[in-house]
Amino acid sequence: MLREFMDPKFFVEELEEVNRKLVKGAEILTGIPDVEVEPTPKELVFEEDKMKLYHYLPGERLSCPTPILICYALVNRQYMMDLQSDRSLIRNLLGQGLDIYIIDWGYPDHGDRYVTLEDYIDVYLDDCVEFVRERTGCEKINLLGVCQGGTFTVIYTALYPQKIRNLVTMVTPIDFHTTDGLLNVWSQHMNIDNMVDTMGIIPGEFMNVGFLMLKPFQLMVDKYVGLMDNLDDPATVANFVRMEKWIFDSPAQAGEAYRKFLKDLYQENKLVKGELEIGGRRVDLKRIDMPLLNIYATEDHLVPPASSIPLNDLVGSEDKTLYSFPGGHIGIYVSSRSQKELAPKVSEWLIERCPKGRDGKQVCSPEAGGKGAGKPSAKEARKTAKKPAKDPSS
Amino acid sequence: MQESGAAWSDMWRTWQRMQADAYRGWMDMWLRAWGRQGKADEGGEKGAADLPGDLYRRWLEFTREMMERFAAPAQGVGPETFTKMFQSADVYTHLYSMWTGMYGRYRKALGEDGELDLKALGGLLEEWADEYRELVRKIFAPALPEQLQWVAELYSGEIPLMASGLMAKIWAPWFEYAREAAARGMSLAKPSPEAAVEMYEGWRKAYEESFGRLLRAPVMGYYREAAEKLVKAVDSLNEFNLVLSEFYASLQGAGSKGLERLGERLAAMQAEEKGEPMSFRDLYRLWWQTNEDIYIELFRTEEFSRLLGSLVDRGMQFRQAFQAYVEEVTKELPFPNRSEMDHLYKTVDRLKREVRALKKELAEFKASQKGE
Numbered sequence: 173m174l175r176e177f178m179d180p181k182f183f184v185e186e187l188e189e190v191n192r193k194l195v196k197g198a199e200i201l202t203g204i205p206d207v208e209v210e211p212t213p214k215e216l217v218f219e220e221d222k223m224k225l226y227h228y229l230p231g232e233r234l235s236c237p238t239p240i241l242i243c244y245a246l247v248n249r250q251y252m253m254d255l256q257s258d259r260s261l262i263r264n265l266l267g268q269g270l271d272i273y274i275i276d277w278g279y280p281d282h283g284d285r286y287v288t289l290e291d292y293i294d295v296y297l298d299d300c301v302e303f304v305r306e307r308t309g310c311e312k313i314n315l316l317g318v319c320q321g322g323t324f325t326v327i328y329t330a331l332y333p334q335k336i337r338n339l340v341t342m343v344t345p346i347d348f349h350t351t352d353g354l355l356n357v358w359s360q361h362m363n364i365d366n367m368v369d370t371m372g373i374i375p376g377e378f379m380n381v382g383f384l385m386l387k388p389f390q391l392m393v394d395k396y397v398g399l400m401d402n403l404d405d406p407a408t409v410a411n412f413v414r415m416e417k418w419i420f421d422s423p424a425q426a427g428e429a430y431r432k433f434l435k436d437l438y439q440e441n442k443l444v445k446g447e448l449e450i451g452g453r454r455v456d457l458k459r460i461d462m463p464l465l466n467i468y469a470t471e472d473h474l475v476p477p478a479s480s481i482p483l484n485d486l487v488g489s490e491d492k493t494l495y496s497f498p499g500g501h502i503g504i505y506v507s508s509r510s511q512k513e514l515a516p517k518v519s520e521w522l523i524e525r526c527p528k529g530r531d532g533k534q535v536c537s538p539e540a541g542g543k544g545a546g547k548p549s550a551k552e553a554r555k556t557a558k559k560p561a562k563d564p565s566s
Numbered sequence: 567m568q569e570s571g572a573a574w575s576d577m578w579r580t581w582q583r584m585q586a587d588a589y590r591g592w593m594d595m596w597l598r599a600w601g602r603q604g605k606a607d608e609g610g611e612k613g614a615a616d617l618p619g620d621l622y623r624r625w626l627e628f629t630r631e632m633m634e635r636f637a638a639p640a641q642g643v644g645p646e647t648f649t650k651m652f653q654s655a656d657v658y659t660h661l662y663s664m665w666t667g668m669y670g671r672y673r674k675a676l677g678e679d680g681e682l683d684l685k686a687l688g689g690l691l692e693e694w695a696d697e698y699r700e701l702v703r704k705i706f707a708p709a710l711p712e713q714l715q716w717v718a719e720l721y722s723g724e725i726p727l728m729a730s731g732l733m734a735k736i737w738a739p740w741f742e743y744a745r746e747a748a749a750r751g752m753s754l755a756k757p758s759p760e761a762a763v764e765m766y767e768g769w770r771k772a773y774e775e776s777f778g779r780l781l782r783a784p785v786m787g788y789y790r791e792a793a794e795k796l797v798k799a800v801d802s803l804n805e806f807n808l809v810l811s812e813f814y815a816s817l818q819g820a821g822s823k824g825l826e827r828l829g830e831r832l833a834a835m836q837a838e839e840k841g842e843p844m845s846f847r848d849l850y851r852l853w854w855q856t857n858e859d860i861y862i863e864l865f866r867t868e869e870f871s872r873l874l875g876s877l878v879d880r881g882m883q884f885r886q887a888f889q890a891y892v893e894e895v896t897k898e899l900p901f902p903n904r905s906e907m908d909h910l911y912k913t914v915d916r917l918k919r920e921v922r923a924l925k926k927e928l929a930e931f932k933a934s935q936k937g938e
Contacts (some may be wrong), residue, residue, distance in 0.1 A: 282908075286911060287915075354865050358875070361872045361875030362878060363878070366882045366883070369886075
């Protein structure tokens with residue numbers, strides 16, 4: 173069989189095929205328009221410093237009046253959840269009848285080097301929660317955290333459990349002392365203080381070097397070789413370029429927040445130990461007593477399952493679900509399986525836990541005598557959505 | 567006239583005698599130079615490196631003696647002028663001799679195995695410094711007025727001894743590095759990442775113990791601050807490069823290991839007569855996956871993790887030092903530097919927090935007023 177491989181005719185044929193694709197690919201690449209991301213319509217409803225809060229225009233029907241606020245990571249951009257119309261977790265969740273808000277953290281620059289983890293949780297995230305509560309009239313809202321944003325939502329919910337109806341975490345690092353992930357291993361020997369003191373903000377490019385090193389051959393070599401196989405397919409090339417844009421669209425990390433996140437969590441694992449303090453208050457995970465849906469990806473190389481799974485044992489919730497998704501850290505948002513399975517799973521889980529009033533109708537605040545029950549229709553939600561953005565300083 | 571004739575007669579006899587002596591001197595010198603007189607003669611002890619200087623010095627001695635005798639009757643321009651002229655020329659021979667002497671001592675300090683005996687070198691250089699003292703005294707003292715004779719003593723005293731010690735300290739690490747590098751080059755069949763690291767480590771060590779010391783010496787003068795910061799930046803860049811070479815070496819080592827494992831896998835596949843690569847694409851896939859496995863294995867090790875941490879840390883140290891230098895040399899330019907902006911950012915951050923707190927207090931106050 174190896175002789176077959178060594179056959180010159182074999183080589184020439186392969187070479188011919190590769191060259192044909194290269195020529196065709198060059199034609200496609202030079203003719204491809206600028207890729208567009210975030211196709212789902214949304215509007216800016218609130219902003220504070222560089223942080224922006226968007227509200228997705230709801231679908232025709234609302235399955236549950238309780239809105240869901242999505243908190244993405246500071247690393248990379250939140251539009252991974254709405255990369256393109258046929259690969260959009262957001263679009264699928266909207267299609268299931270959820271009312272969705274999402275936080276865009278923006279691009280920190282040197283002026284943000286002193287922004288702390290407390291600022292992200294106690295100020296920006298809390299102000300978003302407050303805004304959504306006030307806007308929708310719901311006493312409690314649903315919170316969905318993604319990756320590092322998941323850690324933020326866990327910390328937030330432990331500090332403000334009275335504001336959260338259900339908590340959903342996706343590929344969220346909780347136990348940082350697992351040795352399954354290279355980031356967990358490498359971070360143990362990093363002089364974080366020196367990094368932050370020197371750079372002020374941690375550049376996205378610096379972070380990307382670390383991420384690429386996690387799978388050097390796959391991410392720096394094979395990914396591009398693999399593209400060659402499909403260079404003659406315009407749709408595949410456009411998808412590839414769109415993903416490439418997302419991967420390298422990497423905001424910098426605000427220095428002080430990065431310092432605390434890396435030192436207190438990655439290096440000292442304080443969240444799991446119950447030693448983490450935010451603004452002088454200890455973060456007690458047992459205070460998370462509402463329903464929890466914890467989703468992890470079995471092949472996740474950034475946040476290994478061993479880091480996410482322990483959350484269910486640490487919280488005080490009685491209603492808690494651990495959901496295992498067969499895929500990787502990125503595939504959980506963009507794979508076709510994700511579109512078919514994950515979005516329905518999340519929406520079903522939330523709708524099942526949507527509170528009902530005395531009359532059996534879904535409401536968002538049964539505690540307040542059914543407050544918010546007057547917002548069941550998508551039409552009204554659309555109306556609310558058209559309110560101008562609120563300036564927090566006014 | 568008789569007196570005058572007698573004088574010329576003496577001079578002529580002297581000249582003839584000198585001619586004869588001169589030829590004899592030349593003949594002796596050449597014989598010694600070519601080793602005809604053996605080691606019993608004082609010249610035989612000298613190394614080959616000293617031969618040209620020796621030859622030239624002897625020629626000068628001979629010529630000076632001849633000219634002094636020839637010009638003896640002429641007062642003022644005779645012996646005194648020639649003596650000074652030849653003393654000046656002699657300076658060159660003495661200096662040449664001095665340097666060849668030092669070189670010879672370095673050679674002596676290098677054993678047959680190429681090992682540099684630093685202790686022996688120290689002793690040899692002290693001997694050389696003694697000779698140097700004597701040399702300086704000989705060169706300068708006659709040329710200086712009596713009142714300034716102390717200058718020759720000064721420059722032939724402690725200073726050359728100290729200077730020779732300093733020179734020994736500066737050059738010794740490089741002799742050692744050169745010896746080790748040569749030995750390593752000869753003993754290695756093929757270059758390896760570890761060898762590259764060792765080479766760089768050796769280089770850095772030699773640099774640290776020689777020019778590094780000079781660079782770290784206190785800087786003085788108008789550009790003191792900038793120069794000091796630049797030196798620190800260069801120093802930290804060297805430190806960074808050292809770890810970087812280790813880092814690259816570890817990656818290269820994994821690459822070599824990957825190639826070996828790929829060979830093993832191919833061999834195993836061939837032995838099984840099934841599943842061997844069908845196409846170049848198959849081989850490529852096997853190649854990158856094998857390498858990926860090897861690199862991940864490396865990346866998981868504690869050793870690599872420490873190395874990566876150290877690399878980043880040294881990189882940060884260099885960046886800090888370089889930033890300090892850039893700020894120093896651009897401080898007169900009409901734009902703010904990073905430190906100044908950071909100060910400003912800090913102030914803005916503090917003010918934002920104050921405004922936020924005040925707004926909160928105001929909102930609470932308004933709410934309480936409404937409640938009343």
